[in-house]
Amino acid sequence: MPPVLVSRRSLTVGFAALPAAFAVSAQARADSDDPGAAKPDAADGLSHSAAAIHQEVLFKASRQRVYRLLTDAREFDAVTRLSDAVTLVTAPNAKATTISTHVGGSFTLFGGYITGRHLEMVPNDRLVQAWRAGSWSAGEYSIVNFTLQEGGEGCRLVFNHRGFPDSHGSSLASGWRVHYWDPMTKRLAQSA
Secondary structure, rough: OOOOOOOOHHHHHHHHHHHHHHHHHHHHHHHOOOOOOOOOHHHHOOOOOOOOEEEEEEEOOOOOHHHHHHHHHHHHHHHHHHOOOOHHHOOOOOOOEEEEOOOEEEEHHHHHOOEEEEEEEEEEEEEEEEEEEEEOOOOOEEEEEEEEEEOOOEEEEEEEEEOOOOOHHHHHHHHHHHHHHHHHHHHHHHHO
C-alpha cells in the first residue's frame, strides 16, 4: 500500500479538532453513571503547574533593528559582549556566535552555552526558537517566542518562554533581563 501524504494544513486542521473531541470524550466519561469511569484529573497526565516566563520590554528602536539584533550573529555577539556573560565568549574554548538565517537552522550563543534551532522566523514580527542551556540534560529543549510590536516610540518585545526544566524559572527570568534586554538596550544606544 502506498504511503499516505498529508499536507501541513490538513494536519493542522486535524490537530485543531482534537481538543473538542477530547473534551466531549472527557465530559461523556464524567457524566457517566459508571462509578468505575475515568474522571479527567492528574491521572490523565495533564499538569497545571508548568512554569512559564512572560516579559515585555520597550526598546527605542524599530522592529527591524530589534529583529536584526536577535538574528544577526555579528550583532548578537556585540550584545553578548555587553552582558555579564562576556566571559563565556572570551574563554579560550568558547564557540563563536553563529545564527542561521533560515527556519530549521541552528544558533550558538554565549560561547556555546546556549544552542538551539529556529522554529519560525517572520522578519521584523516574530522569532520562535527551540532553545536550551548547556547545563540541561541532553535533548532537553524549551520554546522561546519573541514577538515584536509597534510600541509608541519604538518596538515592544513581547517574550514568552515555556518548557524549561523545573527549578530553572527564577534564574532564567533574571537571565533574560541581564543577558538579553539590558545589553540589547545598550547596543541599540550605541548604534543610534
